[in-house]
Amino acid sequence: MEETVLEILEEICGTDEVRNDLDLDLFENGLLDSLGFIELLLSIQNKLKISIQPTEVTREQVSTPKKIIEYLNSKKGE
Structure with a gap:
C-alpha cells in the first residue's frame, strides 16, 4: 500500500x-492544495x-506522506 500511495x-x-522525504508537509510546501486533496x-x-x-x-491528519500512509493503515484495520 505504501508504494501505491x-x-x-x-x-x-x-x-x-x-x-x-516522508515527513515533507505537502500543504506548506505548495505540493498539495484543496483540489489536489480531493484528487x-x-x-x-x-x-x-x-x-x-x-x-x-x-x-493535519494527512499533511505528510507518512501521515497519509499511517491514516490509511488505521482505516484499513477498521
Missing part, C-alpha cells in the same frame, strides 16, 4: 520529493478501495 502522491504533486482521495478510493470522505479527515 507514494505513486499517487508523485503523480498529483508532480515530484518525487514526496518519496524522498488524492479519489485516487486512493480507485486504487486502494479505501473510501475517505473529505469531511472525515483534517488537513
